[in-house]
Structures are given as structure tokens and as C-alpha cells.
Amino acid sequence: MTxxxxxxxNLCLVPAIRLAPPRRRQPVSLLERLELWADRRRERRALLxxxxxxxxxxxxxxxxxxxxxxxxxxxx
Numbered sequence: 001m002t003x004x005x006x007x008x009x010n011l012c013l014v015p016a017i018r019l020a021p022p023r024r025r026q027p028v029s030l031l032e033r034l035e036l037w038a039d040r041r042r043e044r045r046a047l048l049x050x051x052x053x054x055x056x057x058x059x060x061x062x063x064x065x066x067x068x069x070x071x072x073x074x075x076x
Contacts (some may be wrong), residue, residue, distance in 0.1 A: 024076075037073045044069040 002041045027033040047055075055065055 006037040040076075044071065044073075 027036050047060075047065045050065065052062055055062060
């Protein structure tokens with residue numbers, strides 16, 4: 001699919017970019033599930049260590065970070 005875009009006095013066709021949230025692949029083995037859980041735990045702990053100004057830059061409050069970090073690792 002392409003889109004018509006105006007630029008410098010002329011029109012050109014460019015590939016259309018469809019923005020969609022990334023789809024996580026469902027783990028199929030026990031090892032993949034354990035890796036997913038470890039990643040979630042690591043990411044949530046890192047989120048807690050982020051300073052408030054960095055959280056604000058990504059659109060989160062400290063309460064949002066705490067709420068996310070309080071989720072069990074097995075919950076998405």
C-alpha cells in the first residue's frame with residue numbers, strides 16, 4: 001500500500017507505514033515461558049529504578065510505575 005505525499009512542489013508515492021502495537025509471540029516451551037517471566041521481572045524492576053523525570057518523558061507517573069512493578073511476573 002502506498003500514500004500520496006506532497007514534497008517540494010511535486011507529489012510522490014511512498015510506502016504507507018502502518019503503526020500497530022507489537023505482537024508478542026506466545027511462548028511454546030517451558031524454557032521460553034521462563035525467559036519471558038524473567039524478562040518481565042527484570043523490566044518491572046528497572047522501571048522502579050527510573051527517576052521521575054524519565055518516567056514523565058515516557059508518559060508515566062511514579063504511581064503507574066509502582067502499579068506495573070507490583071504485578072506478578074506471570075501476569076501480562
